[in-house]
Amino acid sequence: MLNSDVKLSADIFADTLEKASTRDGFGKGAVEAGKNDLRIVVLCADLAESTRAEWFQKEFPERFVEMGVAEQNMATVAAGMAAAGKIPFITSYAAFNPGRNYEQIRTTIALNRMPVKICGMHAGVSVGPDGATHQMLEDIGLMRMLPGMTVIVPGDAEEARKAVIAAAKTDGPVYIRFGRTATPVFTTSATPFMIGKAIVLWKADKPKVAILSTGSLSYSALMAAQALSADGIESIVLHVPTVKPLDEEMVLDAARHVGCVVTVEEHQAAGGFGSAIAELLSQHHPVPMRLLGIADTFGQSGEPDQLLAHYGLDTLHIQAAARALIKSIG
Amino acid sequence: MSLTDEQVCALEAKAEVIRETILRMLVEAKSGHTAGPLGMADIFAAFYFHILNHNPKLPSWEERDRLVLSNGHICPVLYAAMAHSGYFPIEECLTLRKFGSRLQGHPERLRLPGLETTSGPLGEGLSQAAGMAYAFRMDDKKQRVYCLMSDGEQEEGNIWEAAMFAGKYKLSNLIAVMDRNNIQIDGMTEDVMPLEPIADKYRAFNWHVLEVNGNDVRAFISAVDEAKAIYEKPTLIIAHTIPGKGVPEIEFDYRWHGKPPTQEEGKRFLKEIRTMSGKVPHEYA
Numbered sequence: 359m360l361n362s363d364v365k366l367s368a369d370i371f372a373d374t375l376e377k378a379s380t381r382d383g384f385g386k387g388a389v390e391a392g393k394n395d396l397r398i399v400v401l402c403a404d405l406a407e408s409t410r411a412e413w414f415q416k417e418f419p420e421r422f423v424e425m426g427v428a429e430q431n432m433a434t435v436a437a438g439m440a441a442a443g444k445i446p447f448i449t450s451y452a453a454f455n456p457g458r459n460y461e462q463i464r465t466t467i468a469l470n471r472m473p474v475k476i477c478g479m480h481a482g483v484s485v486g487p488d489g490a491t492h493q494m495l496e497d498i499g500l501m502r503m504l505p506g507m508t509v510i511v512p513g514d515a516e517e518a519r520k521a522v523i524a525a526a527k528t529d530g531p532v533y534i535r536f537g538r539t540a541t542p543v544f545t546t547s548a549t550p551f552m553i554g555k556a557i558v559l560w561k562a563d564k565p566k567v568a569i570l571s572t573g574s575l576s577y578s579a580l581m582a583a584q585a586l587s588a589d590g591i592e593s594i595v596l597h598v599p600t601v602k603p604l605d606e607e608m609v610l611d612a613a614r615h616v617g618c619v620v621t622v623e624e625h626q627a628a629g630g631f632g633s634a635i636a637e638l639l640s641q642h643h644p645v646p647m648r649l650l651g652i653a654d655t656f657g658q659s660g661e662p663d664q665l666l667a668h669y670g671l672d673t674l675h676i677q678a679a680a681r682a683l684i685k686s687i688g
Numbered sequence: 689m690s691l692t693d694e695q696v697c698a699l700e701a702k703a704e705v706i707r708e709t710i711l712r713m714l715v716e717a718k719s720g721h722t723a724g725p726l727g728m729a730d731i732f733a734a735f736y737f738h739i740l741n742h743n744p745k746l747p748s749w750e751e752r753d754r755l756v757l758s759n760g761h762i763c764p765v766l767y768a769a770m771a772h773s774g775y776f777p778i779e780e781c782l783t784l785r786k787f788g789s790r791l792q793g794h795p796e797r798l799r800l801p802g803l804e805t806t807s808g809p810l811g812e813g814l815s816q817a818a819g820m821a822y823a824f825r826m827d828d829k830k831q832r833v834y835c836l837m838s839d840g841e842q843e844e845g846n847i848w849e850a851a852m853f854a855g856k857y858k859l860s861n862l863i864a865v866m867d868r869n870n871i872q873i874d875g876m877t878e879d880v881m882p883l884e885p886i887a888d889k890y891r892a893f894n895w896h897v898l899e900v901n902g903n904d905v906r907a908f909i910s911a912v913d914e915a916k917a918i919y920e921k922p923t924l925i926i927a928h929t930i931p932g933k934g935v936p937e938i939e940f941d942y943r944w945h946g947k948p949p950t951q952e953e954g955k956r957f958l959k960e961i962r963t964m965s966g967k968v969p970h971e972y973a
Contacts, residue, residue, distance in 0.1 A: 399826075423822070426856075431815045431849030438756075438819020441805065443827070446819075461809055462846065466816055470797050470806045 359587075361558045365548035371584065377540040380574065381479050383518025384536050385410030388447060389417050390519070391526035398526055399439060401425050401432050403450040408538070409479045411449045433459040436474045437466035445473050445526055451485075452478030452494035452535060460500055467531050468504040475525045476501070480538040482573070482624035483652070483669060484662035493657035498572075499629030501533040502602045508532040508553060509602040511573040511623075511631070514543045517599060520551040528553060537624075539662045541574035556605035560584070562592035567680045568612040570596045571622035572631045575671060579622050582676035593680060601631050606638055613639050618646045618687055620679050624671060627651030646687050648679045691906050695738075699905045702772065703733035707934045707961050709768040709781050715954035717785040720793065723931035723944040724838065725765035727869050727902070731836070731927060732769035734905045739912055741831065744774035747802035753831050754804050754820050758813020759838035759867070760794040761946075766803075767791050775802040811844025813837055814864060818854045821862040821922075832916070835864045840872030843881050848893070854922040855894030862922040863915045864895075867902065869931040871942035890924045902927025934961050 360366060369375045392398045392414055404427045406412040415422035425432040429450050436446035448455060455478055456463050467474045481494045502509045508528060512518035518536060525532040532553075550557060559576065560569075560583040567586075571579040576597040583593045596612050598605060613619055619639065621632035632649035639645055652669050666672045691699075706729045714720050735755060736742075742752045757766050764784060771778045776790070783789035790800040794808030805816050817835035824831060841847060854862055866886070874880050883889075887897045896918045900911040908927060915923035931945070932938035935957040949957055 399823075420826070425853065426849075428849040428853070430846045431853055434812045434815035434846065434850070435819035435822065435853060437805070438816035438821075439823040440819075441754075441816065442820040442823035444823050462812060465806060465809045466812055 359561060361561050364550060364557045364559065365546050366559065367544050367546055370544050370580075376543045378515035378543050379538055379540045380512050380515055380518035380536040381408075381410045381538060383512060383515035384477060384479070384522055384534070385413035387519040387522025388414040391523045392418050392421065395445065395526060397443060397445045399423060399444050399446050401436055401446055401448045403427055403429050403432050403455070405450055405479070409449040409477070429454040429459045430462050433462040433474070433476075434466050437470060437472045440472035440474050441470070445475070447475045447477055449477045449479060451492060452481035452497045453492050456497055456500055456533065457494055464504060468507055471506055471530055473529060474531050476531065476533045477536060478533065479536045481535045482537055483657040483665040484537055484539045484624060486539065486662045486665065487659045489659040490656040495626045495652050495657065496629070497533070497535060498601055498623070498625045498631055499633070502634060506530055507602065508600070510553065510600050511535045512599050513572075513574055513576040513597050514541060514545055516543050516545045516547065516549070517551055521599065524551065524553050535573065537574055542577045544577050544580065551599070554600050554603045554605055556596050556598040556600070556608040558594060559597050560593065560595035562587070562594055565592045565594045565616045566684050567591070567593045567618050567620060568596060568616040569593055569620045569622060569676065569680060570598055570609065570612065570635055572598050572601055573624055575622045575624055578671070578673045579676055581673040582680065585673065585677055586680060591681065591684065598631070601634055604634055604638060609635060609638055610643055613643045613645045618683050620648045620650060620676065620683055622650045622671065622676055624666070625651050627653055646683060648683045650676060650679055691909060696906050699733050699737055700730070702737050703729045703905070704934070704961060705772060706733055706765060706768045708958060709771065709778065710764045711949060711954055711957050711961070713764050713768065713781050713784045714948035715951055716782045718948060719785060720764060720948050721761045721946050722948055723871060723938065723941070724759070724762035724867065724869065726935060727929040727931045727933045728762055728765045728836070728867055729934065730903045730905050731865065731867075731908055731929070732765050734908050735834065736769040736773040738909060744770070744802065747775060751829070751831055754817070754833045756804050756813045756817040756820070756833065756835045757795060757807055758835055759810060759841055760807030762838070762867075763791075763795045766795065770802055776800070810838070810841035811846040814847055815850035815853065817862055817864070818850050818859055821854070821859040822857060824861060825859070831861070833862050835862065837864060837866055839866055839868045839870065839877050839883060839886070840880070842866070842883050842886065851890060851893040851895065858920060859922045860919050863912065864922065864924045866924060866926050867929055868926050869929045871931050871945055873945055875942055887926055894921055896921040896923040897926065898923065899926045899928065902929035903933050936960060
């Protein structure tokens with residue numbers, strides 16, 4: 359059943375549930391954070407409208423910096439601005455930020471421990487028709503390997519807004535991953551969000567499987583749990599927006615309590631969120647696992663839902679993976 | 689304001705002790721770069737003992753000028769200049785590149801107070817310096833940002849992104865210095881990847897460009913003074929230096945870019961430097 363403690367949307371299972379993109383959450387969060395802290399600046403690489411950096415630009419033109427199509431320079435200029443007392447948010451598509459400018463982020467932001475907030479937009483296959491070049495599927499892996507980097511993958515627009523505000527208040531570098539497509543807004547302003555904390559979306563008295571998910575696919579995981587429950591298969595759904603640092607206690611609790619784990623992410627199954635969970639569990643409480651993600655391939659053009667279904671990341675595939683896992687352990 | 693002869697002599701003497709320290713560090717470390725640090729000793733003496741508005745006893749003083757070293761591999765000269773100006777004990781220089789040392793093989797900001805950034809991967813200093821200059825201008829702060837870079841690293845694309853950015857925003861509080869010693873690891877820059885006409889390239893990016901003998905402290909300081917008077921543009925000072933300057937037998941030899949002297953070579957080189965009696969001989973300048 360739904361976990362009422364986390365105050366999810368009242369319309370959560372209704373057709374009327376609001377949809378918005380996590381990039382919209384960035385736009386709102388950046389404006390709010392900018393109001394509270396004059397040190398915040400937003401750097402943009404010729405994508406003001408589509409990254410929603412424009413929303414900040416309208417409110418605070420003097421703290422908006424247009425860099426042109428130059429993501430490497432954006433990262434390094436931001437490192438310099440941070441050294442001079444600013445809190446820069448650098449924005450572009452995740453394929454270029456951190457895809458193009460990875461070494462600049464590594465040396466001048468991470469190794470320097472600068473409070474630069476790296477905002478990777480249009481991540482995952484759900485950017486849709488743009489195709490493989492723009493469908494970043496390796497960013498979580500790249501960023502979580504960097505020492506001292508916080509990595510957040512918000513589940514919806516509201517959580518994205520909170521993540522941006524929280525990132526602005528956090529010392530050190532943060533990577534936040536955003537999507538282009540409007541996805542269900544399943545949390546509310548009352549839903550708790552803290553960097554490093556996971557939340558239980560769905561719970562059960564005697565769960566057979568734990569579904570751990572990050573990003574907007576957590577809503578699909580929730581739909582899968584509801585469908586499984588209707589079929590008499592109980593599960594829990596743990597939404598893990600902070601991939602690093604992981605909420606180790608919650609993840610280990612879920613593994614201990616339930617005994618098998620399915621992970622879900624819109625990212626390569628290798629090196630991303632599922633790998634982070636496997637690294638933790640294999641050392642502290644090994645349980646049978648299924649890692650749902652992109653299976654060592656690039657994306658392609660298509661509609662977001664079509665692509666998620668094709669790559670095995672929709673509600674039906676999550677249900678199937680859960681059933682298969684339960685069956686495999688008897 | 690031109691320097692007196694006494695001031696010039698004093699700075700040349702500082703350059704000489706910096707060179708001596710560089711050689712001792714490299715012999716002790718048994719690895720590291722020789723030619724670049726020796727070639728830049730005069731410029732570092734000029735910065736740390738004349739140009740910079742800084743306080744070695746208070747390295748995080750907010751109003752200080754910022755000196756960003758982009759080509760981190762020449763850090764022996766940076767460490768030597770910092771030690772001699774009082775940032776840390778001169779003996780510590782001999783820990784260069786050793787386990788546990790604050791003097792990492794390439795400079796790491798978090799390990800040593802007084803370093804403005806972490807560098808080594810080439811082509812990244814100019815944009816960080818530009819970011820600092822931009823932030824200071826937003827806040828109406830008056831300090832200047834200096835970026836020291838090599839000629840070889842002009843081959844990196846990131847440099848030109850930074851040059852475009854600094855030109856667009858007319859960052860006149862940014863003064864870049866290019867060590868034009870014409871060598872890089874694989875040979876002469878003009879053979880590896882021609883940079884010329886490098887001054888015209890920066891001018892085309894809306895920079896004010898000066899060229900100067902980088903082993904002549906008086907000429908260099910006067911170029912920095914001119915750069916400070918340019919209010920419409922960032923300035924690049926192309927400092928023509930002699931790689932290995934101060935040790936005649938290795939001067940101009942690109943093979944000394946990336947290796948240290950052996951103990952015996954070190955002894956011989958130190959003697960050669962000592963015979964210069966505080967003056968950079970004009971036949972090499």
